[in-house]
Amino acid sequence: MKSPKKIIVTDIMQQNYEYLLTAPLGEEFAADFQPELTPKEMLLLGVFGGKYMTDCANEFPADWFEKAKLCRDRHDPAINYFGVNASQPLSVWREKGWIYHEDPRGWFQWYCRYYMGRRLPDEDRRQIGRWKGIKRHIAAVKKNCVRGDFFCRRKQRQAILHWAYDAREL
Numbered sequence: 001m002k003s004p005k006k007i008i009v010t011d012i013m014q015q016n017y018e019y020l021l022t023a024p025l026g027e028e029f030a031a032d033f034q035p036e037l038t039p040k041e042m043l044l045l046g047v048f049g050g051k052y053m054t055d056c057a058n059e060f061p062a063d064w065f066e067k068a069k070l071c072r073d074r075h076d077p078a079i080n081y082f083g084v085n086a087s088q089p090l091s092v093w094r095e096k097g098w099i100y101h102e103d104p105r106g107w108f109q110w111y112c113r114y115y116m117g118r119r120l121p122d123e124d125r126r127q128i129g130r131w132k133g134i135k136r137h138i139a140a141v142k143k144n145c146v147r148g149d150f151f152c153r154r155k156q157r158q159a160i161l162h163w164a165y166d167a168r169e170l
Contacts, residue, residue, distance in 0.1 A: 021116055032128060045069070047081070049077050051070070
Protein backbone atom coordinates (compact mmCIF):
# COMPACT_ATOMS: atom_id res chain seq x y z
CA MET A 1 0.00 0.00 0.00
CA LYS A 2 1.25 3.49 -0.75
CA SER A 3 0.95 6.06 2.01
CA PRO A 4 -1.86 5.60 4.54
CA LYS A 5 -5.15 7.21 3.63
CA LYS A 6 -6.92 9.26 6.30
CA ILE A 7 -10.65 8.75 6.81
CA ILE A 8 -12.68 11.40 8.63
CA VAL A 9 -16.00 10.23 9.99
CA THR A 10 -18.90 12.53 10.79
CA ASP A 11 -22.19 10.72 11.36
CA ILE A 12 -24.83 10.41 14.05
CA MET A 13 -22.56 8.49 16.44
CA GLN A 14 -19.15 10.04 15.72
CA GLN A 15 -18.07 13.59 14.93
CA ASN A 16 -14.73 14.18 13.24
CA TYR A 17 -13.32 10.78 14.19
CA GLU A 18 -10.18 10.08 12.16
CA TYR A 19 -8.41 6.87 11.30
CA LEU A 20 -5.78 5.68 8.84
CA LEU A 21 -6.04 2.88 6.31
CA THR A 22 -2.71 1.08 6.53
CA ALA A 23 -3.58 -2.19 4.78
CA PRO A 24 -5.12 -2.76 1.34
CA LEU A 25 -8.90 -3.20 1.10
CA GLY A 26 -9.87 -6.76 2.08
CA GLU A 27 -6.26 -7.90 2.51
CA GLU A 28 -3.57 -8.49 5.10
CA PHE A 29 -5.91 -9.91 7.73
CA ALA A 30 -4.53 -11.53 10.86
CA ALA A 31 -3.71 -15.18 10.15
CA ASP A 32 -6.37 -16.40 12.58
CA PHE A 33 -9.12 -14.18 11.16
CA GLN A 34 -10.74 -15.65 8.06
CA PRO A 35 -14.30 -14.28 7.75
CA GLU A 36 -16.47 -16.07 5.21
CA LEU A 37 -18.41 -12.96 4.16
CA THR A 38 -17.35 -9.44 3.29
CA PRO A 39 -19.21 -6.45 4.72
CA LYS A 40 -20.75 -5.87 1.27
CA GLU A 41 -22.02 -9.47 1.14
CA MET A 42 -23.46 -9.17 4.64
CA LEU A 43 -25.33 -5.97 3.78
CA LEU A 44 -26.64 -7.58 0.59
CA LEU A 45 -27.90 -10.65 2.47
CA GLY A 46 -29.63 -8.65 5.18
CA VAL A 47 -28.23 -8.09 8.66
CA PHE A 48 -29.11 -6.03 11.73
CA GLY A 49 -32.64 -5.31 10.55
CA GLY A 50 -31.29 -3.03 7.85
CA LYS A 51 -30.90 -0.07 10.19
CA TYR A 52 -27.29 -0.43 11.24
CA MET A 53 -25.44 1.47 8.49
CA THR A 54 -27.97 3.96 7.16
CA ASP A 55 -26.20 7.14 8.26
CA CYS A 56 -22.58 6.23 7.58
CA ALA A 57 -22.52 5.11 3.94
CA ASN A 58 -20.12 7.92 3.03
CA GLU A 59 -17.37 6.24 5.05
CA PHE A 60 -17.38 3.04 2.99
CA PRO A 61 -17.31 2.11 -0.72
CA ALA A 62 -20.52 3.09 -2.52
CA ASP A 63 -20.85 -0.38 -4.06
CA TRP A 64 -21.39 -1.85 -0.57
CA PHE A 65 -24.73 -0.07 -0.51
CA GLU A 66 -25.96 -0.45 -4.11
CA LYS A 67 -28.05 -3.54 -3.34
CA ALA A 68 -27.82 -3.55 0.44
CA LYS A 69 -30.96 -4.41 2.36
CA LEU A 70 -31.43 -1.28 4.45
CA CYS A 71 -34.31 0.38 6.25
CA ARG A 72 -33.68 4.02 7.09
CA ASP A 73 -36.80 4.38 9.26
CA ARG A 74 -36.45 1.53 11.73
CA HIS A 75 -34.96 -1.85 12.56
CA ASP A 76 -36.95 -4.33 10.45
CA PRO A 77 -36.23 -8.02 11.18
CA ALA A 78 -38.00 -9.00 7.93
CA ILE A 79 -34.99 -7.54 6.06
CA ASN A 80 -32.65 -10.02 7.73
CA TYR A 81 -31.68 -13.04 5.65
CA PHE A 82 -33.40 -15.44 8.04
CA GLY A 83 -36.30 -13.02 8.66
CA VAL A 84 -35.86 -12.83 12.43
CA ASN A 85 -34.41 -10.40 14.96
CA ALA A 86 -31.09 -11.68 16.27
CA SER A 87 -29.83 -8.39 17.69
CA GLN A 88 -29.67 -7.05 21.20
CA PRO A 89 -30.12 -3.32 21.81
CA LEU A 90 -27.00 -1.18 21.80
CA SER A 91 -27.59 -0.49 25.50
CA VAL A 92 -26.99 -4.20 26.23
CA TRP A 93 -23.78 -4.17 24.22
CA ARG A 94 -22.57 -1.18 26.23
CA GLU A 95 -23.52 -2.78 29.58
CA LYS A 96 -21.56 -5.93 28.69
CA GLY A 97 -18.48 -3.95 27.65
CA TRP A 98 -18.62 -5.12 24.04
CA ILE A 99 -18.33 -1.59 22.64
CA TYR A 100 -14.95 0.00 22.06
CA HIS A 101 -14.92 3.81 22.02
CA GLU A 102 -13.45 3.93 18.50
CA ASP A 103 -16.35 1.83 17.14
CA PRO A 104 -19.53 2.90 18.94
CA ARG A 105 -21.70 0.66 16.73
CA GLY A 106 -19.85 -2.50 17.76
CA TRP A 107 -18.31 -5.48 16.04
CA PHE A 108 -19.65 -4.93 12.53
CA GLN A 109 -18.38 -1.36 12.45
CA TRP A 110 -14.99 -2.66 13.60
CA TYR A 111 -15.09 -5.33 10.87
CA CYS A 112 -16.01 -2.82 8.15
CA ARG A 113 -13.11 -0.58 9.17
CA TYR A 114 -10.74 -3.53 9.48
CA TYR A 115 -11.80 -4.71 6.03
CA MET A 116 -11.14 -1.19 4.70
CA GLY A 117 -7.58 -1.39 6.08
CA ARG A 118 -7.63 0.19 9.54
CA ARG A 119 -5.47 -1.64 12.06
CA LEU A 120 -5.65 -1.20 15.83
CA PRO A 121 -3.59 -4.13 17.19
CA ASP A 122 -5.10 -4.43 20.68
CA GLU A 123 -8.68 -3.90 19.54
CA ASP A 124 -8.16 -6.16 16.52
CA ARG A 125 -7.06 -9.00 18.82
CA ARG A 126 -10.07 -8.43 21.10
CA GLN A 127 -12.58 -8.39 18.25
CA ILE A 128 -11.02 -11.38 16.50
CA GLY A 129 -11.30 -13.26 19.80
CA ARG A 130 -15.00 -12.39 19.98
CA TRP A 131 -15.42 -13.50 16.35
CA LYS A 132 -13.83 -16.87 17.17
CA GLY A 133 -16.25 -17.29 20.07
CA ILE A 134 -19.18 -17.53 17.66
CA LYS A 135 -17.97 -20.97 16.58
CA ARG A 136 -19.89 -22.44 19.55
CA HIS A 137 -23.12 -21.29 17.86
CA ILE A 138 -22.03 -22.86 14.59
CA ALA A 139 -21.43 -26.13 16.44
CA ALA A 140 -24.91 -25.94 18.00
CA VAL A 141 -26.58 -25.46 14.62
CA LYS A 142 -24.59 -28.33 13.09
CA LYS A 143 -25.46 -30.59 16.04
CA ASN A 144 -29.19 -29.80 16.10
CA CYS A 145 -30.15 -29.08 12.49
CA VAL A 146 -30.18 -30.85 9.17
CA ARG A 147 -27.78 -29.10 6.79
CA GLY A 148 -29.64 -26.46 4.79
CA ASP A 149 -32.77 -26.46 6.97
CA PHE A 150 -33.06 -22.68 7.27
CA PHE A 151 -36.08 -22.96 9.57
CA CYS A 152 -34.01 -24.73 12.22
CA ARG A 153 -32.54 -22.24 14.71
CA ARG A 154 -33.17 -19.20 12.50
CA LYS A 155 -32.29 -16.71 15.23
CA GLN A 156 -29.01 -18.46 15.91
CA ARG A 157 -28.27 -18.67 12.16
CA GLN A 158 -28.97 -14.94 11.77
CA ALA A 159 -26.65 -14.17 14.69
CA ILE A 160 -23.94 -16.29 13.05
CA LEU A 161 -24.42 -14.33 9.83
CA HIS A 162 -23.94 -11.08 11.79
CA TRP A 163 -20.40 -12.29 12.53
CA ALA A 164 -19.36 -12.84 8.89
CA TYR A 165 -19.79 -16.61 8.98
CA ASP A 166 -21.93 -17.92 6.13
CA ALA A 167 -24.85 -19.48 8.01
CA ARG A 168 -26.39 -20.50 4.68
CA GLU A 169 -23.71 -23.19 4.47
CA LEU A 170 -24.70 -24.89 7.73
